[in-house]
Amino acid sequence: MYYQEDLETMSRPELEKLQLQRLQDLAQYVYDRIPFYKEAFDKAGVTPADITSLSDLTKLPFTVKQDLRDAYPFDMFAVPREEVSRIHCSSGTTGTASVVGYTKHDLDEWSDCFARWIHAADCGKGSVLQVAYGYGLFTGGLGAHAGGEIAGCAVLPMSTGNTKRQVRLMNDFRTDILACTPSYALVIADEAIKEGYRPAVDFNLKAAILGAEPCSEGMRAEIEEKLGCKVFDIYGLSEVMGPGVACECEYHDGLHICEDKFIAEIVDPVTLEPVPDGEYGELVFTTLTKECSPLIRYRTRDITRFIPGDCACGRTGRRIDRIRGRSDDMLIIRGVNVFPIQFAQVISEFPEVTSYYQIVLTTKNHLDQVELQVETVSDFPFDEIRKLESLTSRIKHALKNNLQIAVDVKIVEPMTIERSEGKARRIIDLRGEN
Numbered sequence: 001m002y003y004q005e006d007l008e009t010m011s012r013p014e015l016e017k018l019q020l021q022r023l024q025d026l027a028q029y030v031y032d033r034i035p036f037y038k039e040a041f042d043k044a045g046v047t048p049a050d051i052t053s054l055s056d057l058t059k060l061p062f063t064v065k066q067d068l069r070d071a072y073p074f075d076m077f078a079v080p081r082e083e084v085s086r087i088h089c090s091s092g093t094t095g096t097a098s099v100v101g102y103t104k105h106d107l108d109e110w111s112d113c114f115a116r117w118i119h120a121a122d123c124g125k126g127s128v129l130q131v132a133y134g135y136g137l138f139t140g141g142l143g144a145h146a147g148g149e150i151a152g153c154a155v156l157p158m159s160t161g162n163t164k165r166q167v168r169l170m171n172d173f174r175t176d177i178l179a180c181t182p183s184y185a186l187v188i189a190d191e192a193i194k195e196g197y198r199p200a201v202d203f204n205l206k207a208a209i210l211g212a213e214p215c216s217e218g219m220r221a222e223i224e225e226k227l228g229c230k231v232f233d234i235y236g237l238s239e240v241m242g243p244g245v246a247c248e249c250e251y252h253d254g255l256h257i258c259e260d261k262f263i264a265e266i267v268d269p270v271t272l273e274p275v276p277d278g279e280y281g282e283l284v285f286t287t288l289t290k291e292c293s294p295l296i297r298y299r300t301r302d303i304t305r306f307i308p309g310d311c312a313c314g315r316t317g318r319r320i321d322r323i324r325g326r327s328d329d330m331l332i333i334r335g336v337n338v339f340p341i342q343f344a345q346v347i348s349e350f351p352e353v354t355s356y357y358q359i360v361l362t363t364k365n366h367l368d369q370v371e372l373q374v375e376t377v378s379d380f381p382f383d384e385i386r387k388l389e390s391l392t393s394r395i396k397h398a399l400k401n402n403l404q405i406a407v408d409v410k411i412v413e414p415m416t417i418e419r420s421e422g423k424a425r426r427i428i429d430l431r432g433e434n
């Protein structure tokens, strides 16, 4: 079921014509309004007038996360303050966050994107949408909320947490669609079962629109079985908009990009050259309709590929495969973005331990588990159990406060952690192996 059939099923030539027109306007717009882009275009020796075909996009410079951080807070905004309706920030980053602004028009465009995916899940007017993504600076909650309202749903703004209540209201209000991270969907399902419900029979769920983190096939199957509904993988990132940039349709064979609003490229993360169709590389986005925080060739660091061929649903937006990983070292642990350096920062405040550490990632019942292994300094009384326990619990607390995730801490004896002559191997990612 389409939401904006004309845009979603536009023929490729028509769509590409629209993209070119929008790209030309965008190039002029950012050149005139954002000093960063004027400088970057000048440096690359390109002017907005040089964009005469879609393939000219590759003449334009890339934008990276650091550019957004350097522009903190508002230097990348293309509109005056009085036209900004909302501000979000990227989650869980080290140092300065990247700030994204939205005009009223930007918010409407975003809602339209999300609404498309609610309709693709065969929901809309009359459906109850339970939003269990976090509300706040994170784009999940408000993005799903506004999309649900415009799609005609009755929106239940639960946010994350309070799982017993999520379960009770899901049953009592006959929720049709659940929107949250895949890990949280599983927590909700397990809580429901613990409370004595048979969610697949007792509840009214038709669809779960899950994203913000990778979801394995196994996890997806488990959620679908436990909750008795279809899972739709939804992708997005705050810098580019928020949830809804791409999502699965009813055929669940890749995520359609809203290509009337974004141009996607997949490039080799090292050479930055486009990879052949169907091959994996880094996803890059150019925003076509954003007024406040437009972006040219933004490097997402997410690794995926275009799925060749047409989709049976009739939507003409190309499909990307589910996100396979990231080209930088950002970890996504239970939906929270974490950088290894954040662990280092926390342990640096404990004189009892050295700066040698390793992060071991595993999965248990499809949920990410993270263990920090850290070494004591050589004069630490390793056999005094009370001291060891107290240190372990203090580090655990500090990590929870800083990273917003629960981390198991294993304190090991001096010189136990692998040393390296080259780059240290900080992350041992065993997810998917157990």
Ligand code: DLL
Pocket (backbone or CB within 6 Å): 090, 091, 133, 138, 139, 140, 210, 211, 212, 213, 214, 215, 233, 234, 235, 236, 237, 238, 239, 242, 243, 244, 300, 302, 322, 323, 326, 332, 337
């Ligand atoms: O996670 C926006 C979002 C909210 C998307 C709700 C979907 C649902 P950020 O916090 O900026 O924004 O994190 C963006 O999360 O670059 C990916 O690495 C990862 N990510 C987002 N969706 C998916 C997905 C939101 N479906 C970063 N599969 C992105 C895998 C995803 N990874």
